[in-house]
Amino acid sequence: MNFTILKQVFAGFIRSRAMSRHFRRLALLEALTGTGVSKEVPASLAQTLAGAAKSDADALLNSLGSHADGLSEHEAEAIRERVGANEVEHEKPMPWWQHLWHSYRNPFNLLLTILALVSYLTGDMKATIVISTMVVLSTLLRFWQESKSNKAADKLKAMVSNTATVMRRDPAEDAAEDARKYFNAVLHPKGPRKVEVPIKHLVPGDLVVLSAGDMIPADLRVLTAKDLFLAQAAMTGESLPVEKYAYPRNPEATNPLELDNILFMGTNVVSGSATAVVVTTGSNTYFGALAERVTTTDRAPTAFQAGVNKVSWLLIRFMFVMTPLVLLINGFTKGDWVEAFLFALSVAVGLTPEMLPMIVTATLAKGAVILSRKKVIVKRLDAIQNFGAMDVLCTDKTGTLTQDKIFLARHTDVFGEVSDQVLEYAYLNSYYQTGLKNLLDVAVLEHAEVHRELNVAKHYRKVDEIPFDFQRRRMSVVVSERDDHHELICKGAVEEILGVCSRVQHGDAIEPLTAELLAQVNSLTAALNEEGLRVVAVAMKETPPTQNVYSVADESGLVLVGYIAFLDPPKESTAPALKALQGHGVVVKVLTGDNERVTAKICREVGLPPQGVILGSTIEAISDTELALVVEQHNVFAKLSPAHKERIVRALKANGHVVGFMGDGINDAPALRAADIGISVDTAVDIAKEAADIILLEKSLMVLEEGVIEGRKTFANMLKYIKMTASSNFGNMFSVLVASAFLPFLPMLPLHLLVLNLLYDISQTAIPFDNVDEDQVRLPQRWNPEHISRFMVFFGPVSSIFDIATYGLMWFIFGASTVAHQTLFQSGWFIESLLSQTLIVYMLRTQKIPFIQSRIGWPLLVTTMAVMVVGILVPMGPFAHYFKLQALPLAYFPFLVVILLGYVLLIQAMKGFYTRRYGWQ
Template sequence: MKLGMLRTLYAAFLRTRRATHHFRRLALFESLHDQKSARVVPEALSRELHRAARDDIPAVLVHLRAHEDGLTSLDVEERLDRLGPNEVEHEKPLPAWLHFWHAYSNPFNLLLTVLAVISWLTDDVQATTVIGTMVLLSTVIRFVQERRSNRAADALKAMVSTTATVVRRDLVRLRAAEDARHFNMQVHSRPPAQIEVPLRELVPGEIVVLSAGDMIPADCRILAAKDLFVSQAAMTGESLPVEKFAELRAPTANALELGNIVFMGTNVVSGAASAVVLETGNRTYFGTLASRATSADRSGTAFQAGVNQVSWLLIRFALVMVPIVLLVNGFTKGDWMEAFLFALSVAVGLTPEMLPMIVTSTLAKGAVLMSRRQVIVKRLDAIQNFGAMDVLCTDKTGTLTRDKIVLERHTDVLGQVSQEVLKHAYLNSYFQTGLKNLLDRAVLEHAELQKELKLVLDYRKVDEIPFDFERRRMSVVVSERGDHNELICKGAVEEVLAACTWVQIDGMVRPLDGALLARVRQVTHDLNQEGLRVVAVAMKETPASMTTYSVADERDLTLVGYIAFLDPPKESTAPALRALAAHGVDVKVLTGDNELVTAKVCREVGLELDGVLLGPDVETMDAAALAQAVEAHNVFARLSPLHKERIVQALRANGHVVGFMGDGINDAAALRAADIGISVDSAVDIAKEAADIILLEKSLMVLEAGVIEGRRTFCNMLKYIRMTASSNFGNVFSVLVASAFLPFLPMLPLQLLVQNLLYDISQIAIPFDKVDEELVNRPLTWNPGDIGRFMLFFGPLSSLFDLATFALMWFVFHASTPAQQSLFQSGWFVVGLVTQTLIVHMIRTPKLPFIQSRAAWPLTLMTGLIIAIGIYLPMGPLAANFKLVPLPLAYFPWLVAIVLGYALLTTAMKRFYLRRFGWM
């Protein structure tokens, strides 16, 4: 009845904490695309998707009662009330009554219930009442703790915003009127009709705007697209992005292959588009299939695996000990029913019944404390990896630096200040509709441009070639008064140079020969040496009749100059790096930026360079060479998304617990490859979806505080597991020895269960306990083997004093006959409970308890209260209900001596264990 208890309970607790939320989408897709049904869209939905794909755009809008300028706010409110929020409920939180049943239905409570029924059948009303009270108390404590944990987890998740960009028709009219009144004021950098709304507020008929890095917020029909590539790997298993278009180019029977339909939960890799929402929430492809998936979790964490290993350790021990206890007591006492109930009680004593509640409560409390430090935990069980992290891979921009990039220079090819270069850069940033990054914002906010904002009135956008991480450049095509078209390209220096055959110097266009190329590289090198990030700007004129452009048109460009940006280091970075190093976390910088700029920033923040490895070098390395390189270097520059993922995987393969901190679409693969993915609330959607931890402030100092809190949380969980395993082992060993020599049971089943319950209640305060600073200075890894060694080392210590108690009760107080067994049992009940409870203070720290390290007041108060109850029970009016008897006053000096001896021996053995094996 009991052998799978820990595994079952822990899995049940994890299930109760899963809430309806967008964070689970990617994980659920991963479980879906392994099923054959994942590629088959339900028939009704398939018909709707095919109809929307075949119809022209006006027909689609009419069918949805939508408008090309978007819905009004009133339309949205009405549809939201009628159709509900855009949420997929793949695993609903348990209703209160069912949660209460789960809190009750564990083998511990079931066994107590069996004992209560037996007591009732034998007309023992008092025992029935007492046992029933115990069951109710145990169930209510667990139920209340879990409900609080669930609410805390949901509240934390709600703090992380995930939004979509939509067009609202009433805002078009409103802002158009404002523009008419304030024509000469600042021009906004994004279209006035676009606003950000929470994903859950989307409704069918919404017009959404998509760009690189966006999650597709619902099932949508593309209205307009430019070089739009969407990753559907989580849905179909296909690794390559799929290009999407506004029109249906190739009819297909499989709805997933429709070229003008995009699906909830997939993400935009590159390009830009506008689309109309067809279905939301449970009516989407994802929502329809979600109910077919039985689990949306990633593979179990090291902590989950470790808990299972500990449970099997105790199970194997129980398989050996419980039958022996049954046989010994059955043959020596002759009462097989009592021996059976006693053996079941021993089995309960071997199982830490409060483990699921302690784990859940500790994780929830840790997550709440971390949230106060601006760290939001999306998956509570990720806290263990957070505390175990020994390598942190992070980007440079916004982490080491202030994330406030300013346009420092705008120069021609030879490095002289050039207003023409600034104009071209501004037009490019202003008219692009893709992912506007910090560089674009810096250009648009440049102070020198405020008086020249009217220059955009002379230009009209013709087309756009969006950015992607392979080309590392993007272009816009504008028409100046309809005279001619200009293709303006900006991007990484080498990538732009690869598309240039001409160069403009002093207004004259010359061929880009070897000598000029060397001079160009020298100028950009000098700018990089100053810590400036350089972006090249190029252009070419094209015929006014040409209206459609592609990547193939980015050739034969003329290099006109550079714009250079400065992103100063944060003042907090240097102390944060020192703090992380002091706590055993090695920081490695992974960036797509130039190696010269990266090296200068690293030196300014005090990060000692152990070598810089470039992306092209990573490209040529095999797995063995990369495994060595990632250990020898701590700065990696000019990386592609694939390079970042390979580096993270190589570090993990070397045995490190790796955290990756990123906020861009190029970081998503590495975030999921890491043991612990860390992103920020301002990150692109796909990065937030892939992360386990969200920082509300992009700072290594915040991260360092979160790491420490994660380690404290993990320490408190380990306290309960280690203490319970060792004390339970000692008790069972004592029971086995006593059963072989005593003419009666050393403790009645009811007494053993009461003692076990009181001990477990005393542990409820462990999540609130303090942790020694020395224990969180290094990464904490889960080692189930250490639990077994700890149990075998400290468990028998309590048995020595149990045997001393047996001798005391037998020889000193003459409790040596069945008639005196209640006195014997009462004496051991008190000693066992007091030593079990005090061991919390002895083993919670490697230091001297109460002197060098004191427990938090809730734990001290709870353990003191339980000790008082344990001593009072045999002396009070309830003693008869538990078959206990009052103890003579002469017993208590012996009790003090036994407890003191136990504390001294445990402290001495703790010192030996610490020197031999270490503490954690």
């Protein structure tokens, strides 16, 4: 894949970051806190939402042109053509003229434009043409490449695009609307269909089906709801999930944020289920109204972004010191302040690593393309570098260390005897719950023989359910087999179930749950855990058929019926993957909500011996200072809530680690958001995929190890460019400073410096495709501005030694010692400077002996060789006079070979000394 394609992919990813992203929305909302931007709902939107909240459901559907069964595809398309896509205004691609301006608007182009303008005003048309050409080519190239990037980005983005579940009517119903009202059951016995559509295709009037883990894709009015709780802290300030209902409980409320039946784009479902109708989409939503007042706000800077910023400021400080010195020295010694000013500006350009954005983006894009071939989709490009810098990986147990397939291994009564009744109760619970079915439910529902024996559809009807949440860690359904009673069936974590049980079932008898029985229960479940089985307790109670709505308060006085135990065996690839990660300096820590005994056994089986298992209750009880020590000393954390996971991740980051977190559930979203690099899978819930930076199409730790290596290669190649460019440019400018002080003319004209800088930059465009030494990917790597500064000062002046030797050669041997012969002098130094700068690419790309111990990538070899040839032809070819240069005598080149050979040998010797004292990187 060539550089153009990589640049296109990168630009597409940048564009994709501007698309509809849930956590980007949350960042924007969070940014409003404490600012002067009003979070008040605009009057027109407030009126629309308030009207929708208070309107009768049928009337609202009618006003939106919708139906109780939803829209047909034809109706949805017609509305979409009228109102547009469900995208917030600032998320849409910018117009071409604005894109062109952004392609031009960077400090380097602005600086070159100033140089071109000054050259024009001083009558130097050749310099004006050359500099202007550089600016135009740079701008158009970037504009063209980024314009072509959208298709490549859309293909990758589509692989992990989020969807919403909507109700779709049969197209035939459009032509039979009146008949449908009366004969729907006859004409269309199957009713409406549930279909998945991209979020951006939603339109007002769409009926959206919501369950735990779903994002709210637009502003919605709830039509039906069951224990629906939303996380909307960034929107309204509530720290706890907020319950929503089908009807407003406070009819007097005037602020839509206080309406109980309105859901806002950018929030997400924590638990429960609902059906809601889309009221407003895109820029007409509350979030869209906010987006018109503030610019998009991104996350806090990552370790990668902070490192780039530090390096950039380091180089800027050098530029601020060197440029004024060059101006003053040349102004006073030569007397031509205009020429001195142009020369100083050219020095500023020479000191600026203007190819840094291109090298960084191309290198990251190359990494993204390589990872995509390995079924890893990168949502945020700089996450690749964080992959390489990551030294702690926090991961869930289920489906990551273990197989993504759970088997129901046991179904026993309270005393450990096989019980079909326990399996039947568990089956009814899993079958009738409408929340997010997890792997445990799937394992239970695979027992089709239970379905046949119970004849669920015929003998049972569902009365109500109490959805799962991460505080209770249990869920209940209420069913009725006969109309004379209801059965509340509850399943969940053993401790939480025991907390609401007062009796146990022993055969056909019901006994009180005594202390002795409780100890027996704990002993039995602990023994099952020691076998590596995940135990879920099942309890029930019969109630009179006097109520149709049940709540958490009804989960009391239950009868413990027994347990279902699941086997979640470790993957065969887990042990070698963990060993490989540890071999690359990545410490793996397991953060799970599962039982500590099961977790410890699995960890031992995969070669991760627990260093003491820490429970969520312990995390709850200790301070941040104590937690900072605990997270360093232990590697397994069990029975965690979502808040516990997030707190552990933040504690590790506060300790100076670059932390990755891998998860796929609702409970993982806060930790994914908090980590330096969030990793999820394409089968994860929406909220987890949105929080993640990287999506795995295969849930495998082996893929993570490959990502770590690719991230380190990416970082190594970026660091190569910065180190070699900073040291080479610093050395050249140091040489300019020396020459300016002693020569009666400029050592190079501004035009020469610009052409030299352009050729040198071109020679490095293939650095993203360079090979990386194995020892450079062995350990985590981070930005170290102090190291780069030391490297620059250490190696930069080495080139100045041989630059000064070239000065002497041209002055004493070839007689270029007067203003009349300055062109000869400048031509000699032009070639030597370009060749030495290009050779530095070979020398400083590795701490080893180049070509012998370290193999250079062929694209980099080709570009550098081509640039060296062009560099020699500039003064030696027929167009030399256009660049104000001249051909050199052939006697110059043997001296040049000696100078360059000496330079190479000294650099290699200095590398050995530097590595022994400071390390290479």
